[in-house]
Amino acid sequence: xxxxxxxxxxxxxxxxxxxxxxxxxxxxxxxxxxxxxxxxxxxxxxxxxxxxxxxxxxxxxxxxxxxxxxxxxxxxxxxxxxxxxxxxxxxxxxxxxxxxxxxxxxxxxxxxxxxxxxxxxxxxxxxxxxxxxxxxxxxxxxxxxxxxxxxxxxxxxxxxxxxxxxxxxxxxxxxxxxxxxxxxxxxxxxxxxxxxxxxxxxxxxxxxxxxxxxxxxxxxxxxxxxxxxxxxxxxxxxxxxxxxxxxxxxxxxxxxxxxxxxxxxxxxxxxxxxxxxxxxxxxxxxxxxxxxxxxxxxxxxxxxxxxxxxxxxxxxxxxxxxxxxxxxxxxxxxxxxxxxxxxxxxxxxxxxxxxxxxxxxxxxxxxxxxxxxxxxxxxxxxxxxxxxxxxxxxxxxxxxxxxxxxxxxxxxxxxxxxxxxxxxxxxxxxxxxxxxxxxxxxxxxxxxxxxxxxxxxxxxxxxxxx
Amino acid sequence: xxxxxxxxxxxxxxxxxxxxxxxxxxxxxxxxxxxxxxxxxxxxxxxxxxxxxxxxxxxxxxxxxxxxxxxxxxxxxxxxxxxxxxxxxxxxxxxxxxxxxxxxxxxxxxxxxxxxxxxxxxxxxxxxxxxxxxxxxxxxxxxxxxxxxxxxxxxxxxxxxxxxxxxxxxxxxxxxxxxxxxxxxxxxxxxxxxxxxxxxxxxxxxxxxxxxxxxxxxxxxxxxxxxxxxxxx
Numbered sequence: 125x126x127x128x129x130x131x132x133x134x135x136x137x138x139x140x141x142x143x144x145x146x147x148x149x150x151x152x153x154x155x156x157x158x159x160x161x162x163x164x165x166x167x168x169x170x171x172x173x174x175x176x177x178x179x180x181x182x183x184x185x186x187x188x189x190x191x192x193x194x195x196x197x198x199x200x201x202x203x204x205x206x207x208x209x210x211x212x213x214x215x216x217x218x219x220x221x222x223x224x225x226x227x228x229x230x231x232x233x234x235x236x237x238x239x240x241x242x243x244x245x246x247x248x249x250x251x252x253x254x255x256x257x258x259x260x261x262x263x264x265x266x267x268x269x270x271x272x273x274x275x276x277x278x279x280x281x282x283x284x285x286x287x288x289x290x291x292x293x294x295x296x297x298x299x300x301x302x303x304x305x306x307x308x309x310x311x312x313x314x315x316x317x318x319x320x321x322x323x324x325x326x327x328x329x330x331x332x333x334x335x336x337x338x339x340x341x342x343x344x345x346x347x348x349x350x351x352x353x354x355x356x357x358x359x360x361x362x363x364x365x366x367x368x369x370x371x372x373x374x375x376x377x378x379x380x381x382x383x384x385x386x387x388x389x390x391x392x393x394x395x396x397x398x399x400x401x402x403x404x405x406x407x408x409x410x411x412x413x414x415x416x417x418x419x420x421x422x423x424x425x426x427x428x429x430x431x432x433x434x435x436x437x438x439x440x441x442x443x444x445x446x447x448x449x450x451x452x453x454x455x456x457x458x459x460x461x462x463x464x465x466x467x468x469x470x471x472x473x474x475x476x477x478x479x480x481x482x483x484x485x486x487x488x489x490x491x492x493x494x495x496x497x498x499x500x501x502x503x504x505x506x507x508x509x510x511x512x513x514x515x516x517x518x519x520x521x522x523x524x525x526x527x528x529x530x531x532x533x534x535x536x537x538x539x540x541x542x543x544x545x546x547x548x549x550x551x552x553x554x555x556x557x558x559x560x561x562x563x564x565x566x567x568x569x570x571x572x573x574x575x576x577x578x579x580x581x582x583x584x585x586x587x588x589x590x
Numbered sequence: 591x592x593x594x595x596x597x598x599x600x601x602x603x604x605x606x607x608x609x610x611x612x613x614x615x616x617x618x619x620x621x622x623x624x625x626x627x628x629x630x631x632x633x634x635x636x637x638x639x640x641x642x643x644x645x646x647x648x649x650x651x652x653x654x655x656x657x658x659x660x661x662x663x664x665x666x667x668x669x670x671x672x673x674x675x676x677x678x679x680x681x682x683x684x685x686x687x688x689x690x691x692x693x694x695x696x697x698x699x700x701x702x703x704x705x706x707x708x709x710x711x712x713x714x715x716x717x718x719x720x721x722x723x724x725x726x727x728x729x730x731x732x733x734x735x736x737x738x739x740x741x742x743x744x745x746x747x748x749x750x751x752x753x754x755x756x757x758x759x760x761x762x763x764x765x766x767x768x769x770x771x772x773x774x775x776x777x778x779x780x781x782x783x784x785x786x787x788x789x790x791x792x793x794x795x796x797x798x799x800x801x802x803x804x805x806x807x808x809x810x811x812x813x814x815x816x817x818x819x820x821x822x823x
Contacts, residue, residue, distance in 0.1 A: 151796070152796070155797050156797070168625055169621070169622050169625035169626065172621050172625070173618075173622060175614040176614075176617075176618040176619065178614055179613070179614045179617065179618070182609075182611050182613065182614075185609075185611070186605070186609050186611075188601050188605075189598050189601040189602060189605075192598070192601075193598075208592070208593040210593040210597060258804065259794070260794040260795070260803060261792075261794035264794070264795075277793075277797070278794070279794055279795070283796060284795050284796050284798075287795055303795040303798040303800050304800050306795055307792060307795070307800045307802075311802070311803065311804060314804060315717070315804070319713055319714070319717055334777075335777055335778070335781060337781045343791050343803065344803035344804045344805070345750055345790040345803060345804040345805025345806075346803065346804040348746065348784065348805065349750060349804055349805075352746055352747070352750065353713060355709075363597065370772065370777055371773075371777070373768070373772070374767070374768035374771075374772060375622075377768060385793070388644070388648075388733050389648075389735055390787065391648075391787050391788050391789075391790055391791055391805075392784060392785065392786060392787070392790070392805075393784065394784050395780075395781060395782060395783040395784065396781075396782070397781020397782045398781065398782070400782050401709055403741070403782070404740060404741065404744045404745065404782075405704065405707075405708065405709060405745070406704070406709045406713075406745055406746070406747060407709075407740075407746070407782075415597070417593075417597045417600065421597060421600035421601055421603075421604055424600075424601060424604035425603070425607060426607070427607045427608060427609050427610040427611075428610045428611065430604075430609065
C-alpha cells in the first residue's frame with residue numbers, strides 16, 4: 125500500500141471505516157499511555173529532567189556544525205568512516221556503493237525511521253541485494269508491504285489475526301494467532317539471516333561528539349545482532365542525533381524508555397565505538413556512518429521551528445494524541461506521523477505536499493505535556509498552519525470561509541443572528557445522520573445544537589457567579 | 591562542492607537567523623542530582639535490594655550466594671534440569687573459574703570459549719549453545735541493569751546468541767545509577783559497551799509481552815559475596 129500526505133483525506137476515510145485498525149490503535153495507544161504514566165509517577169524529578177534534556181538539545185541545535193565536526197574527527201580516530209549525504213538519493217547511493225564494493229549480497233536491518241525516510245529497502249532490493257528488517261514489528265510490515273504506522277510499534281494497526289494470516293500466506297506456516305508462536309516463527313527465520321548476513325544496517329539514537337561513538341536503544345536484541353554479526357556495519361543518522369558528550373546520555377535514557385514503551389529502561393543500549401573485529405576478534409571489520417541532511421538544514425533555518433529537530437522519536441505524542449488515536453499512522457502518509465509527523469511533513473516535504481498535515485491536530489496541547497524534550501508542538505502546528513495559508517496552499521473556499529467568519533465575528537449582533545440560523549435549520553432534519561455538512565464523514569452522527577445555545581448558558585452562569 | 595561542505599554551509603547559513611527557542615533559564619544538573627540522592631539507598635545491601643526488585647519486575651531472576659561453589663551448584667542444577675550439555679563463556683577469568691567448577695559437577699559438559707575461535711567460528715559455536723556464563727563490569731541498582739564492556743569481556747556472542755544467560759557478579763560491583771556509571775568509567779576505554787536490562791523481549795503483536803525475542807529468553811543474575819578463586823580450564 126503506497127501512502128502519501130497528498131492522499132491524507134482518503135487515508136483518513138479508510139482508517140475511520142476500518143473497525144479493526146481503530147480498535148488495534150486505540151488499545152495499543154491506551155495501554156502504552158498507562159504504562160508511561162506509571163513510570164513517570166515513580167520519577168519525582170521528571171519535569172526538571174525534561175527541562176535539562178531541552179537545554180542539551182537547544183545547545184546542540186544552536187551549535188550543530190561544531191558538534192558534527194568534532195564527531196567526525198573522533199570517529200576517524202576510532203576507525204569509523206564518516207559519509208555525508210545531502211539528500212535521500214545520495215544516502216542510498218553511498219550505502220549501495222559500500223555494499224557493492226564489499227560484494228554484499230545479504231543485509232539485515234534493525235528498525236530505523238531514517239532509513240524508512242530514504243526508502244532504502246526498496247532501493248537495495250531493486251539493486252539485487254536482500255534487505256531484511258529484523259525488528260518483529262518491522263518484519264511484519266515489510267512482509268505486508270506497508271510502512272510502519274507508529275514510530276515505536278510499527279505493526280500497531282494489525283491484529284494478531286491479521287499477522288497470523290500474513291505469516292501463513294507469506295511464510296507458508298500453519299496459521300496461529302498466538303504471539304509466542306508467531307515470534308518463534310520469526311525468530312527462527314531471522315536467526316539464520318543474522319548468521320549469514322554480510323552487512324548490518326542500523327539507525328542511531330544518540331551520537332557522541334566528544335568520543336566519536338554512538339548508541340542504539342532496543343528491546344529485542346535484533347539491533348545487537350545486526351551490528352555485531354555481519355562483517356560490515358552501516359549506521360544511518362539524521363544530523364540532529366548528536367549530543368555533546370556521552371555523560372549526558374543518562375538524562376535521555378531516563379526519558380526515552382518511559383516515553384516510548386512505558387519501560388523504566390530499554391532492554392539493551394548498544395554502544396558502537398569502531399570496527400571491533402581487529403580489536404577483540406568479533407563484530408564488524410568496517411563501521412560506516414552516514415550523516416543525513418535530507419531537509420533537516422531547511423528546518424534549521426526557521427528560528428522557532430528548528431525546535432522540532434529536538435525530537436528523539438519516542439512516539440509519546442502519538443499515543444496521547446486524540447487525532448492519531450482515531451486515524452492511526454498511515455493516514456499521515458509518511459514515515460513520521462502523529463503531532464511530530466504533522467510538523468515534520470510540511471517542513472521536509474514542502475508546504476504543498478504537507479498542506480493538510482498540521483491540521484491533523486485538535487491543538488489540545490497533550491503532546492507538549494508528554495514530550496520528553498519539551499517540544500512546543502501545538503505552537504509549531506499553529507505556526508505551520510499559518511505558513512501554509514500564507515504560502516497559498518490552503519483552499520480558496522476555506523480562505524473565503526474564514527474571511528466571512530471574521531466579518532461576522534467582529535460584529536456581535538450580526539454574529540448572534542447568523543449563528544442562530546444553522547440551529548434553526550438543523551431542526552428541519554429529524555435524523556442526526558442526515559444533516560448535510562459537506563465533507564463530514566457519513567458514518568458518524570452530527571451532534572444536535574443545544575436549544576439554549578452557548579451565549580444564553582454563559583450569561584446564566586455569569587449571573588449566578590455574581 | 592562536496593556534500594560535507596554543502597551541509598556545513600547550510601548549517602552556517604541557518605545560524606544567521608538567531609534562535610527563538612526559549613531557554614529553560616538555568617542548569618538543572620544539581621537539582622536532578624539532589625533529587626536522585628534523596629531516593630537512592632545509602633548502602634550496599636540497600637542497592638542490591640533495589641537491583642533485585644527492579645530486575646525481577648522485568649522478568650530477570652536473582653540469586654545471592656556466599657561462594658562460587660554455591661553459584662556453580664545452582665547453575666549445574668539448572669543445566670541438568672534443562673538438559674543443557676554445552677555452555678558458552680566470555681573471556682574473563684571468573685567465567686573460566688565457574689566453568690571449571692561446573693565441569694567438576696557435570697563431567698560431560700562441553701565448554702565453549704571465544705579464545706582461539708575466529709569470528710565466524712564463534713558465531714556458529716555460540717549459536718549452537720543454549721547457555722552462557724558472563725561477567726558484567728557493573729550492576730546498576732535503580733533500573734536492574736548490567737553493564738558489559740566488550741574490551742574486557744572480549745565477546746558479546748555468548749550473551750546474545752545463547753538462550754539462557756547466567757551472570758556472575760561480585761557484591762562490590764553495584765552502583766546506584768547511570769550517572770554514577772559515567773562518573774566512574776573511563777569513557778575512552780568504554781566505547782564498545784552494552785547495557786542489558788532483563789531478557790530480550792517484544793510487545794509488537796497487540797502489545798502482548800513475549801520474552802526471548804532475538805536474544806536470551808532467561809537472564810539469571812548470581813551475586814557472590816566473597817572473592818573469586820582463580821583457576822584455569
